Structures are given as C-alpha cells and as structure tokens.
Amino acid sequence: MKTYRKELTFNTSKRIEFINITEQVQDAIDESGVKEGICLVNAMHITASVFINDHEYGLHSDFEKWLEKLAPHQPINYYRHNDTGEDNADSHLKRQIMGREVTVAVTNGRLDFGPWEQIFYGEFDGMRRKRVLIKIIGG
Numbered sequence: 001m002k003t004y005r006k007e008l009t010f011n012t013s014k015r016i017e018f019i020n021i022t023e024q025v026q027d028a029i030d031e032s033g034v035k036e037g038i039c040l041v042n043a044m045h046i047t048a049s050v051f052i053n054d055h056e057y058g059l060h061s062d063f064e065k066w067l068e069k070l071a072p073h074q075p076i077n078y079y080r081h082n083d084t085g086e087d088n089a090d091s092h093l094k095r096q097i098m099g100r101e102v103t104v105a106v107t108n109g110r111l112d113f114g115p116w117e118q119i120f121y122g123e124f125d126g127m128r129r130k131r132v133l134i135k136i137i138g139g
Contacts, residue, residue, distance in 0.1 A: 004032030004136040007044075012126035015073075016094075018060045019121045021050075021132065025104075026111055028134045035109045037138015041119055042101030044131040047091035049098035049122035052113075067094045067124075091125035098122050106138055 006028045008021060025041055043050045053059065071093035076082050079089030102119060105112040111119075121132055 001137065001139050002032060002034055002037075004028065004034065004134075006031070006134045008121075008132040008134065009129060010048075010121060010123065010126075010132065011129045012123045015124070015126050016064055016067075017123045017126055018063065019123070020055050020118055021121050022055075022111070022118045025119050025134055029106055029109060029111065029136055032136045034106055034136050034138040037106045037136060039104045039106050039111065040101060040133070040135045040137075041104070042133050043095070043121065044133050047088055047095055047123075047125035048130050048132075049095050049124070050101050050132060051098050051120055051122060052102050052104070052117050053120065054116045055118045055120075063098075063122075067097060070094075070097065088125040094124040095122075098124075106136065 008024055010019065025039060029039060041050050071090040073090045076087050081089035081092065123130070
C-alpha cells in the first residue's frame with residue numbers, strides 16, 4: 001500500500017471565495033501513482049471548508065447568499081466569539097455548515113465522481129495564507 005501527502009496553499013483576495021481544486025487533487029493522485037484507493041481532502045483551518053458540488057457560478061452565488069443569511073458577518077457584536085477581539089465568528093459557523101473534508105474513491109488512477117461532481121475549497125475568512133491537505137492511500 002502507498003501513501004502520499006501534499007498541501008495546497010491559498011491566500012484569497014476576498015473574504016469569501018469558492019475555488020475549484022479538482023484538477024490539483026487529480027494532479028496529486030497522478031503524482032502518487034495510486035491506481036485504486038481513497039483520497040482525503042481537508043481544509044486545515046477552522047474558517048475554511050472543502051466540499052463536493054457542481055461547478056456552476058449561480059450555485060456558488062446561492063451558497064454565499066444562503067450562508068450569509070444563516071450566519072451573517074455583521075453585526076460583529078452579535079457573536080460571543082468576537083468578544084475576544086476576533087471578527088470571524090460567522091466564518092466558523094459557515095465552515096460547520098459546508099464541512100471540513102471530503103473523501104473520494106480513486107479508481108483506475110482517477111477521482112471516481114458522479115455526474116457534475118467537483119471538489120471545492122470554500123474560504124470564509126480570507127485574505128491570509130491557508131492550507132488544504134490531500135492524503136492519498138491505496139495501491
């Protein structure tokens with residue numbers, strides 16, 4: 001059995017952003033040499049997410065609006081977490097909703113997706129350096 005580990009680094013230009021990382025994950029699988037196995041992809045920060053969905057701009061806009069309704073950024077003093085001097089409590093909540101990680105089967109050296117599925121990095125407190133872990137296990 002082989003294992004392979006790779007990190008992706010992001011520093012978004014906006015506070016909230018969704019980035020398709022499917023190609024980078026597939027590149028890591030290619031680098032690993034794994035033909036059959038599992039690929040784990042997770043955000044290594046508590047205000048970011050990794051999730052699977054469709055690569056469609058309207059849907060991503062809907063996610064952003066929906067998340068802002070569920071956990072609005074303002075007013076900052078609405079959240080107890082922000083009493084510590086932080087201003088990102090909403091980002092922690094958005095991450096809980098969108099999830100920390102995804103696990104995808106690797107078959108014949110390729111991500112084994114259903115129709116339209118893609119992997120996305122979701123940033124909810126951007127404009128600073130953050131990492132995503134890719135861990136591939138198989139043979």
